[in-house]
Amino acid sequence: VSSAISTIDRDLLITGNVASKGEIHLDGAIRGDVECVALMLGDNSRLEGSVVAEEVVIRVHLVGSVRALRVSLQSSAHVEGDVIHQSLTVEQGAFFDGKSTKLRDDGSSNQKSPPPVEAEPKPDHEPLATKSPIEVRSPGLGLDESRLVTWRR
Amino acid sequence: MLLNRGRGTVIAEGLKIVGNVTAEGPVEIHGDIEGEVRGTSLVVSRQAQIKGPLIANDVTVDGSVNGEIHGTNVVLKSQARVVGDIHHQSLTVERGARFDGRSIHEAVQAPPSPSLDGAAPPSRL
Numbered sequence: 001v002s003s004a005i006s007t008i009d010r011d012l013l014i015t016g017n018v019a020s021k022g023e024i025h026l027d028g029a030i031r032g033d034v035e036c037v038a039l040m041l042g043d044n045s046r047l048e049g050s051v052v053a054e055e056v057v058i059r060v061h062l063v064g065s066v067r068a069l070r071v072s073l074q075s076s077a078h079v080e081g082d083v084i085h086q087s088l089t090v091e092q093g094a095f096f097d098g099k100s101t102k103l104r105d106d107g108s109s110n111q112k113s114p115p116p117v118e119a120e121p122k123p124d125h126e127p128l129a130t131k132s133p134i135e136v137r138s139p140g141l142g143l144d145e146s147r148l149v150t151w152r153r
Numbered sequence: 154m155l156l157n158r159g160r161g162t163v164i165a166e167g168l169k170i171v172g173n174v175t176a177e178g179p180v181e182i183h184g185d186i187e188g189e190v191r192g193t194s195l196v197v198s199r200q201a202q203i204k205g206p207l208i209a210n211d212v213t214v215d216g217s218v219n220g221e222i223h224g225t226n227v228v229l230k231s232q233a234r235v236v237g238d239i240h241h242q243s244l245t246v247e248r249g250a251r252f253d254g255r256s257i258h259e260a261v262q263a264p265p266s267p268s269l270d271g272a273a274p275p276s277r278l
Contacts, residue, residue, distance in 0.1 A: 004166055004167065004183070006163055006164050006165040006168045006184070007161075007162055007163045008164075009161050009162040009178050011176050011178040012162045012174065012175070012176040012177075012178070012180065013174070013175045013176070014170055014172055014173070014174050014175075015172045015173045015175075015188075016170055016171050016174075016188055017170070017172060018168065018169070018170050019168070019171075020167055020168035020169070020184070022165055022166075022167050022168065032172055036168075
């Protein structure tokens with residue numbers, strides 16, 4: 001299947017949910033949930049909804065939760081919402097009002113039972129891309145606990 | 154593909170939107186949209202599937218549209234598959250295009266019909 005890049009220009013408004021098997025460069029506005037492989041939030045972008053992706057780069061305004069393997073808040077980012085991640089980068093100057101939850105390497109969150117011995121803490125920059133990619137299946141995007149299933153293994 | 158001007162929106166193949174899309178610039182659609190699409194210039198390319206109305210000045214379809222089309226200039230290219238009425242001031246249908254619906258020619262001077270919502274202003278001419 002194609003993994004082409006979708007570009008949402010600044011004059012565009014989407015009211016509804018977006019699911020993509022590829023990368024999305026957002027400069028416009030989305031009022032709804034986004035599920036994709038990589039999401040780049042550009043200087044003019046606005047997103048009101050939750051994100052499920054492998055990689056999210058945020059430069060401006062996001063109200064909603066983010067769940068991704070790698071999340072990067074650049075210096076101009078403004079995020080109001082929770083970030084669930086395996087690797088989080090916050091540049092100096094970024095605004096972040098919400099909860100950061102780090103997923104363990106097996107995909108479970110910190111509140112879970114202690115990890116098996118072999119799951120040593122690892123540096124943030126370990127190559128995560130070798131993990132099985134998230135499956136983009138259902139259009140429904142709640143961040144309930146059952147969604148964690150997509151991150152296991 | 155058909156209209157890549159370096160600016161504008163591209164909805165790539167593999168992307169699906171369930172909801173409405175409103176744009177003031179050109180939009181090129183290769184993916185799937187279930188909902189209404191409004192813009193100035195829309196290109197529905199070969200792989201694209203739209204379920205819902207399209208409203209724009211210029212509408213070019215080479216993919217699948219299931220819904221009404223409201224445009225000033227509407228072009229159905231050879232791979233177009235349209236099920237729904239087309240309201241237009243100018244309609245071009247290429248050989249090979251499939252079109253199940255009514256072609257409704259809107260008079261240029263007529264006030265916009267309620268369903269148009271002023272999306273296709275009586276500009277040009």
